[in-house]
Amino acid sequence: MGQAAWHWARAEHHYKFAVEAQAQLPGYEDWVGVGVFYSALHMVHAALDREHGLPKDERHPRKHSAPVNAKVGGRGVSQLVRDIYAPAHFAYRSLFEASVRTRYDMKVLVSPYTRLLGDHQIVHDEIRKALRTQGVVLPSIR
Amino acid sequence: MDQSDLFRFEIEDRLLDVGVKKHVSVRWEPGSGICRVGVMLHEYTWETRDEVLRRVLAFEAAHAEDVAVEVDIFPLEAATSAEYAHA
Numbered sequence: 001m002g003q004a005a006w007h008w009a010r011a012e013h014h015y016k017f018a019v020e021a022q023a024q025l026p027g028y029e030d031w032v033g034v035g036v037f038y039s040a041l042h043m044v045h046a047a048l049d050r051e052h053g054l055p056k057d058e059r060h061p062r063k064h065s066a067p068v069n070a071k072v073g074g075r076g077v078s079q080l081v082r083d084i085y086a087p088a089h090f091a092y093r094s095l096f097e098a099s100v101r102t103r104y105d106m107k108v109l110v111s112p113y114t115r116l117l118g119d120h121q122i123v124h125d126e127i128r129k130a131l132r133t134q135g136v137v138l139p140s141i142r
Numbered sequence: 143m144d145q146s147d148l149f150r151f152e153i154e155d156r157l158l159d160v161g162v163k164k165h166v167s168v169r170w171e172p173g174s175g176i177c178r179v180g181v182m183l184h185e186y187t188w189e190t191r192d193e194v195l196r197r198v199l200a201f202e203a204a205h206a207e208d209v210a211v212e213v214d215i216f217p218l219e220a221a222t223s224a225e226y227a228h229a
Contacts, residue, residue: 065211066174066175067175067209067210068206068207069207069208070174070210071173071175078210082203083206090196094192097195097214100214101214108219109187
């Protein structure tokens with residue numbers, strides 16, 4: 001379970017940063033969006049590591065985005081979430097988009113960080129469920 | 143007319159009844175299979191942003207074999223107002 005546990009620990013690390021940034025760094029709350037996305041990314045990597053039916057490149061993807069018929073390296077993380085962890089798909093893609101916009105203009109949206117933390121919760125719960133079906137129990141990071 | 147234009151027309155069509163004024167840009171990268179979509183919204187709220195995101199993801203699903211989408215959804219002010227950038 002080595003890689004899955006490592007990714008899960010990174011997910012917790014980035015989530016803790018996001019929560020601390022929101023609470024303790026006035027004026028830098030926009031980086032919450034970066035922290036929660038990378039936390040979600042690592043959670044997905046933890047689950048993919050345990051998907052023994054996938055080709056190696058998709059168990060350890062190196063790209064955020066690549067289609068089914070990618071010339072090299074299989075699907076990207078976003079597409080694997082779409083195809084394997086569908087209940088988390090919209091929340092994950094929302095976090096990915098927000099991780100870039102957050103540094104520019106998400107402040108104009110109502111309670112952006114509450115929403116982003118909510119998206120993170122959706123991904124977290126779905127990925128923990130996926131890991132449990134693979135016989136892997138990892139603690140909640142929230 | 144190239145593939146970027148064709149994808150743009152399709153995405154614009156999918157966004158037609160999202161009831162806000164918008165501008166769509168598309169860059170298709172055939173080597174990587176990535177379609178980069180930018181959507182500028184004259185009204186940028188969670189509701190409009192999420193609806194656009196849903197429909198762009200539906201576009202991706204319709205072309206999943208050969209297309210992966212990276213999307214950027216942003217308000218008009220981001221492109222037109224220096225004051226906004228400094229807010």
